[in-house]
């Protein structure tokens with residue numbers, strides 16, 4: 001009864017926002033009513049399918065279950081999303097092994113952690129493309145039936161499940177031109193790239209036309225997105241990647257490509273003009289050293305690395321000491337680089353940002369950004385998808401079709417889209 005009451009109050013709220021309905025809206029309302037009522041019957045069962053882990057470890061800890069508690073809307077600003085597709089990031093592999101557990105525990109929903117005194121069963125998966133099925137009373141931008149995409153914060157239950165809840169701020173309307181499986185390849189890398197390029201490096205669509213940007217590790221998820229975004233903003237983009245990824249990154253718009261497997265990458269880059277921004281997706285002491293040396297000195301140039309020691313540090317040394325160590329390391333490097341050559345040293349992090357995804361959505365629908373899907377797995381093969389990502393050598397993203405499984409709400413099965421060859425071909429054609 002409690003859940004039916006919750007459904008009714010949301011339905012009333014949604015109804016009063018509507019004006020005189022058109023025939024399309026009437027049809028949409030019918031569809032929403034069906035979803036709601038079918039959803040109500042599902043909620044009575046109170047459980048859903050999800051891939052979970054009950055302890056940290058290797059791929060063996062992944063387990064699929066039909067008995068995972070359905071998420072519910074606990075805040076007025078939350079939306080409940082039916083997941084159609086998810087994707088994997090290197091972070092999922094790391095989190096499966098316990099990476100970040102110390103710091104992430106702090107930000108997890110205190111209610112759910114207190115109930116079990118543990119983060120388990122933990123659902124991984126940081127990207128979602130799906131359909132809104134229920135909205136909290138203060139949600140204004142979304143309604144049941146809306147197709148949405150989002151990057152799921154690592155401190156929340158993930159998208160390798162039939163349903164999840166997010167706040168309205170974290171969610172955005174999915175680009176109309178993409179299927180769910182294509183859309184699921186974008187949000188986490190997009191919000192990470194935007195956070196790094198905009199917040200840490202100070203770039204935006206209005207100030208890039210005279211900027212030279214170097215992207216290390218340009219063939220992966222963040223790299224393939226960043227190349228396209230920076231080209232859409234008018235920057236000159238140089239990319240480091242393996243020789244066999246050159247066609248891909250050039251197809252996405254890279255102006256210059258350096259093959260790091262063909263000799264000393266720093267020596268190859270030293271012959272080029274200096275850079276205003278380096279986005280480092282590779283990390284490591286060596287890369288950091290030569291990349292900083294390629295920045296235009298005394299010009300406010302910025303080095304932003306996505307590979308920071310913060311979470312490793314708190315995992316290894318505990319919260320207080322780990323944060324202190326990481327903070328000291330960041331401040332000493334930042335100071336040293338500022339004083340010795342006038343360049344800024346920064347760490348970039350993913351940040352939840354639905355409004356930023358709205359802008360990405362517009363660029364996608366304008367044909368300026370393409371999803372780069374390397375492989376697509378059905379929901380039943382999540383462990384194989386983890387293996388695929390764990391092997392490395394990503395060329396874009398590995399996606400999981402969640403809606404393709406049998407679901408009480410839908411008899412439809414969505415197939416996986418084209419595999420790497422086709423997707424790369426599409427990316428290259430569109431940008432050539």
Ligand SMILES: NC(=O)C1=CN([C@@H]2O[C@H](COP(=O)(O)OP(=O)(O)OC[C@H]3O[C@@H](n4cnc5c(N)ncnc54)[C@H](OP(=O)(O)O)[C@@H]3O)[C@@H](O)[C@H]2O)C=CC1
Nearest residue numbers: 090192217219220221222240242260281306349350393394
């Ligand atoms: N701080 C944060 O909040 C976030 C951090 N990250 C981190 O950023 C990094 C990039 O993420 P993502 O793009 O998703 O990772 P991917 O695994 O998708 O891509 C990494 C790419 O780098 C290439 N690569 C590996 N070594 C080198 C090298 N020495 N020089 C040039 N290219 C290389 C790989 O291909 P190949 O090996 O074939 O060359 C692969 O294409 C990861 O370390 C990730 O953990 C990502 C998101 C958020």
